[in-house]
Amino acid sequence: MSPTTLEPGRDDEHRAGPLFWISAAVGWAVIAWGLRGIFEHSLDTRPANLARFVVGGALLHDLIIAPLIIGAGVLLARAVPGRARAVVQGALAVSGIVALFSYPLVRGFGLAANNPTSLPHNYAAGLLVVLGGVWAVAAAIAVVRLRTA
Amino acid sequence: MSVKLPDAVQRFATDPDEPLRQGAYRSALRDERLAAILGAALGILFSICFLTGLYSHVQQNPLSWLPIPARPAGLYRLTQGLHVVSGIASVPVLIAKLWLVWPRFVAFPVAKRASHLVERIGLFPLVAGGIFMTFSGVANIAQWYPWKFAFTASHYWMAWVTMGSIVAHGGAKWAIARRSLARPSRRPALAEADPVLETTAEEAGSGLSRRGLLTTVAAASGVLTLTTIGQTIRPLRRLGLLAPRDPATGPQGRPVNRGAANAGVVDLANSPAYRLEISGRVARPVSLTLDQLRAMPAHDTVLPIACVEGWSFSAPWSGVRVRDLLAMAGAEPDRTILLESLEPQGVYRTSTLNAGQAADRDTLLATHLDGEPLALDHGFPCRLIAPNRPGVLQTKWVTKVVVL
Numbered sequence: 001m002s003p004t005t006l007e008p009g010r011d012d013e014h015r016a017g018p019l020f021w022i023s024a025a026v027g028w029a030v031i032a033w034g035l036r037g038i039f040e041h042s043l044d045t046r047p048a049n050l051a052r053f054v055v056g057g058a059l060l061h062d063l064i065i066a067p068l069i070i071g072a073g074v075l076l077a078r079a080v081p082g083r084a085r086a087v088v089q090g091a092l093a094v095s096g097i098v099a100l101f102s103y104p105l106v107r108g109f110g111l112a113a114n115n116p117t118s119l120p121h122n123y124a125a126g127l128l129v130v131l132g133g134v135w136a137v138a139a140a141i142a143v144v145r146l147r148t149a
Numbered sequence: 150m151s152v153k154l155p156d157a158v159q160r161f162a163t164d165p166d167e168p169l170r171q172g173a174y175r176s177a178l179r180d181e182r183l184a185a186i187l188g189a190a191l192g193i194l195f196s197i198c199f200l201t202g203l204y205s206h207v208q209q210n211p212l213s214w215l216p217i218p219a220r221p222a223g224l225y226r227l228t229q230g231l232h233v234v235s236g237i238a239s240v241p242v243l244i245a246k247l248w249l250v251w252p253r254f255v256a257f258p259v260a261k262r263a264s265h266l267v268e269r270i271g272l273f274p275l276v277a278g279g280i281f282m283t284f285s286g287v288a289n290i291a292q293w294y295p296w297k298f299a300f301t302a303s304h305y306w307m308a309w310v311t312m313g314s315i316v317a318h319g320g321a322k323w324a325i326a327r328r329s330l331a332r333p334s335r336r337p338a339l340a341e342a343d344p345v346l347e348t349t350a351e352e353a354g355s356g357l358s359r360r361g362l363l364t365t366v367a368a369a370s371g372v373l374t375l376t377t378i379g380q381t382i383r384p385l386r387r388l389g390l391l392a393p394r395d396p397a398t399g400p401q402g403r404p405v406n407r408g409a410a411n412a413g414v415v416d417l418a419n420s421p422a423y424r425l426e427i428s429g430r431v432a433r434p435v436s437l438t439l440d441q442l443r444a445m446p447a448h449d450t451v452l453p454i455a456c457v458e459g460w461s462f463s464a465p466w467s468g469v470r471v472r473d474l475l476a477m478a479g480a481e482p483d484r485t486i487l488l489e490s491l492e493p494q495g496v497y498r499t500s501t502l503n504a505g506q507a508a509d510r511d512t513l514l515a516t517h518l519d520g521e522p523l524a525l526d527h528g529f530p531c532r533l534i535a536p537n538r539p540g541v542l543q544t545k546w547v548t549k550v551v552v553l
Contacts, residue, residue, distance in 0.1 A: 015262075015264070016262075016264030016265075016321070017324070019320050019323055019324075020264055020268075020320050020321050021264075022320065023316050023317055023319060023320020023321065023323075024264075024267055024268075024271070024317045024320060024321070026313075026316050026317075026320075027271065027313045027314060027315070027316035027317025027318070027320065028271070028313060028317060029313070030309055030310075030312060030313030030316060031274055031309070031310050031313035031314060031317075032313075033309050033313070034306050034307065034308070034309030034310035034311075034312075034313060035306075035310060037305075037306035037309060038303070038306045038307070038310075041302050041306065044298065044299040044301075044302035044303070045298050045299065045302050045303045045306060046296075046297050046298035046299075046303075049296055049297040049298050050296075050298045050303050050307075053281060053284075053285070053296055053298075054277045054278070054281045054307065055277060057277060057280040057281050057284055058273070058276050058277035058280055058281075061247060061276075061280055062251070062254055062276070066247065066248060066251045069248055070248075070251070077356060085356050085357075086356050086357045086358065086361050089356060089357045089361075089365070090357060090361060090364065090365040090368065093241075093245075093365050093369065094241075094365060094368050094369040094372060097240060097241045097244060097369045097373070098369065098372055098373065098376075098391075100240075101237070101240060101287060101373055101391065102391055104287070104288055104291035104293035105291050105391060105393060107293075109291065109292070109293035109294075109295070110291045110292025110293045110294075110393070112292070112407075112408075112411060113411070114408050114410035114411050115405065115407065115408045115411060115526075116398070116399065116400075117394060117395070117398055117399035117400075117404035117405055117408075118292065118393075118394075119291070119292075119393060120394070120395045120398040120399075120404075121389075121390060121391075121392070121395065123390075123391065126376070126390030126391055127390075127391070129390055130372060130376055130390055130391065134368075134372065
């Protein structure tokens with residue numbers, strides 16, 4: 001592995017200095033302030049329900065989404081050869097992120113009755129237009145790269 | 150210590166005989182320098198969100214020792230626009246950063262020394278907080294509430310947890326980040342060339358380079374920003390394909406967060422029994438019909454409605470100055486003013502004006518928008534419109550002005 005590569009546990013080589021402990025003390029005091037607020041306003045924050053979303057979000061990412069992304073990367077590396085791969089990776093990443101962001105809009109969860117101003121667009125169509133634009137740009141970049149190669 | 154997961158992960162990911170052999174871009178992209186750049190970008194974006202969020206919190210939960218000034222008139226529109234834009238732009242950065250450092254979350258042994266243990270425990274509020282803040286914010290602007298907690302209070306208090314973790318993490322990573330940012334990025338040596346592809350990871354054609362990854366993140370942030378920012382920057386509204394609001398769609402061509410029907414005020418607002426009452430610490434309580442209110446001297450102003458959810462529009466309003474109404478009733482000077490809506494219930498059925506806000510020349514009970522009588526959804530018979538104020542505090546269907 002190259003010296004600049006992230007190696008798990010590499011930090012162990014470095015002894016923590018005063019900056020580490022000062023920022024840890026300040027940071028944990030701020031965290032404690034936030035936790036105190038959550039419990040003090042438990043009628044609003046519903047700590048048990050909140051915890052499900054906070055812990056659940058992290059677990060969902062770490063155990064499902066991240067492995068899926070890495071798996072997709074492996075498949076992509078095998079399926080897409082040579083010079084086009086970087087562009088396909090980039091376009092796929094942008095597409096996935098835009099789709100993730102658009103999910104609640106496309107599903108229309110927030111659509112309010114009696115309010116024509118809530119979610120006024122056709123978001124499924126909008127998402128397709130955006131994705132079409134992303135892949136058109138990606139295709140153009142790929143063509144340029146193949147020609148100049 | 151018998152199972153060394155990093156070694157296993159490492160072998161799994163780099164050995165040509167292992168199925169997950171993705172060492173080619175693994176070694177190139179899971180890089181300290183990239184992690185530092187993405188971390189710095191996230192630190193900046195989250196700090197903008199935190200500071201603008203604090204401002205919004207103080208707006209909605211006034212502190213007596215820190216009165217919000219009425220000027221500059223467009224300040225809240227700017228800060229809350231920044232809040233939502235920065236939050237949206239941080240989504241791709243967060244995803245990329247998490248992808249980059251993910252192997253560290255599963256690294257063993259858990260810690261070799263106390264400082265390392267403290268740092269790793271701190272990763273949990275950092276990662277969970279970052280994911281929660283962006284997820285809950287994105288869901289909220291789409292008005293999607295798959296949870297039971299109140300969004301504002303939970304988003305606010307979790308922001309402290311997340312920001313505290315960022316401070317602790319920033320201190321822990323300061324030296325390593327500075328070192329890797331100061332050093333020019335380095336291409337893998339030929340010795341690290343991928344044995345199957347027979348090329349180094351950084352060579353064109355074998356997958357995303359480090360620069361390519363940063364370009365991808367910037368592109369994703371740019372796409373999300375461009376397709377949503379039209380909800381607050383009107384000239385870009387045609388690009389707002391993924392914007393939850395359109396600044397030109399709605400009653401009188403203007404959006405609203407909540408209409409009259411959903412607020413349960415249709416009959417009350419249309420009733421001939423409607424009165425605007427000025428009471429509390431006043432010399433002469435006043436009760437006005439809508440015709441009497443409209444007969445008072447009207448003032449024009451151009452002010453924004455700036456929603457906490459990041460959309461906004463600026464419009465010409467006209468109506469009666471709050472300070473004129475207070476003078477008419479002989480109100481005690483320098484008091485806080487409570488405004489009550491016809492809404493029978495709801496967190497935002499009342500709002501307060503501090504003395505400075507109430508005295509501002511542009512703080513109106515507006516009866517007209519764009520020269521036309523207010524639509525019911527915009528607050529007919531009259532609504533508050535005041536400078537530098539969140540949209541949810543621009544109380545609609547106002548029926549009582551109480552001098553506290």
